[in-house]
Amino acid sequence: MTEKPFIYGAPYSVYVRIVRLALAEKGVDYELVPVDIFASEGPPADYLDLHPFGRIPAFEHAGFCLYETGAITRYVDEAFEGPPLQPAGVRERARCNQVISIADNYAYPQLVWGVYVERISKPKRGAVTDEARLAAAIPKARTCLKALSDLMADKPWLAGRQLSLADLYLAPMLDYFQMAPEGREMVQQYPSLADWWARVASRPSMTGTAFG
Ligand SMILES: N[C@@H](CCC(=O)N[C@@H](CS)C(=O)NCC(=O)O)C(=O)O
Known part of the structure; x- marks a missing residue:
């Protein structure tokens, strides 16, 4: 399919970035409509x-x-040429979907809203950090990192041997999370995740969509 897709959204959005990452990894040109x-x-x-x-x-x-975003990124993967972003194996595919679900339901609220927004984004715009909310998010964020690190075990990517949507979901969330000192420190406590972060953060899809 040669027609250029449109994404409606803003570069600051985690979910907009996930779709942009999927398109970039597939090598698909697109237009971002603000x-x-x-x-x-x-x-x-x-x-x-x-x-x-x-x-x-x-x-x-x-x-x-x-x-x-789940529907959009799976559509992007299946409608366009380029490297597959969903594993072919049944178990790796299940793992990919599991990580996406963890990202949506646990990592996004805790890592992004609980830690990044409270520690970095609110003070930047002159708002007051809700210290109780931040403190409550820290152990929940740790649960997320431990679960992801356990699931990844010694594999290079979150769902196995190849980059997948699981990695593209987590990466923008980990990026915001590590803008907070608490986030940076916590990631370093999980060496396999820290190594994964170094691998994913250097991809042109990530450097080309960096924000903040
Ligand atoms: N379930 C949606 C979540 C998208 C989402 O929450 N986007 C955020 C920006 S990253 C948003 O639009 N927030 C506006 C709001 O909460 O009012 C998806 O998968 O696309």
Whole structure:
């Protein structure tokens, strides 16, 4: 399919970045249409036609509209040429989906909202850190890192021998998390994750979408 896809969203968004990473790893050119979901006046009213839940990203390819990052990235993987981003083996594929679920349900709220937003993002915009929320997020973040490190064991990538959507989900979350000193320190306590981070962070898909 040769038509260029559109991503609606903003470069600061973890989920927008995941879709951009998937497209970059597939070698697909795309257009990022700016939508600031946190703008004080809210997103443009007609954005809800693309995403009725008012989140970013939304995605469009050759007249086909889609929202929810899990659906978008699997579509990107299956609709375009390029290296597969979902493992072929049944167990590795299950592991990939498990890591994505951990990222959505546990890592994103704790690593990004609990630690990064409280420690870095709020003070940057003059807001006050909720120390109780930050303190509560730290042990939950540790649970995430330990679980991911255990699942990865001695494999180079989170779902096995090849880079997959699991890595592309976790990487933007770990990037924000490590902007906080607590996050950087914690990652270093899990050597396999620290090595994984060094591998993933140096990929052109990551350096080309860096934010913050
Ligand atoms: N389940 C959605 C989550 C997307 C999401 O939460 N995006 C954030 C930005 S990273 C957002 O739009 N937040 C706006 C809000 O919470 O109001 C997906 O998988 O795409």
